[in-house]
Amino acid sequence: MTVAARGNGHSINGQAMAGGGLVIDMRSTEENHFEFLTIIDSPYIDVSGGALWENVLTRCILRFGLAPRSWTDYLSLTVGGTLSNAGVSGQTFHYGPQTSNVTELEVITGKG
Numbered sequence: 706m707t708v709a710a711r712g713n714g715h716s717i718n719g720q721a722m723a724g725g726g727l728v729i730d731m732r733s734t735e736e737n738h739f740e741f742l743t744i745i746d747s748p749y750i751d752v753s754g755g756a757l758w759e760n761v762l763t764r765c766i767l768r769f770g771l772a773p774r775s776w777t778d779y780l781s782l783t784v785g786g787t788l789s790n791a792g793v794s795g796q797t798f799h800y801g802p803q804t805s806n807v808t809e810l811e812v813i814t815g816k817g
Contacts, residue, residue: 708815712755712783716790731755731785741769749808754785774800 707726722728732755739761740751748771752761759780765771775796777787788810792803800806 710754710785712786713757713781715779715782715786731783732757739764744808752784754783754788756784758782758784758787773803774806775803777803 707723709723709726709728710731711722711728712731716722731753738751738753739756742749742751748769750761750765750769750771750773757780758776761784762772762776762780765773775792775794777792777794788803788807794803
């Protein structure tokens with residue numbers, strides 16, 4: 706069976722579709738996890754893949770006075786969705802794509 710993870714459904718080549726298969730709506734994970742961390746004296750945000758960039762940016766600025774180094778130009782996309790496509794944006798020239806600014810990913814497979 707084909708299984709696809711779907712954020713806000715803005716994939717350009719149908720990656721969020723699963724003809725005859727199962728589509729998992731990742732937006733349900735949006736509020737499940739958002740945590741501020743300090744690793745080796747540097748601030749980090751741990752966030753769910755289903756979180757919208759507009760919410761991540763707002764929370765980071767309002768709660769911590771920080772902003773991600775690289776975010777998407779269209780903020781109504783999910784973090785997981787843009788990371789699955791490298792996360793190229795206007796800040797890429799200075800800070801690299803979003804994938805270059807990720808410290809760690811936790812991936813859940815079909816086997817748990």
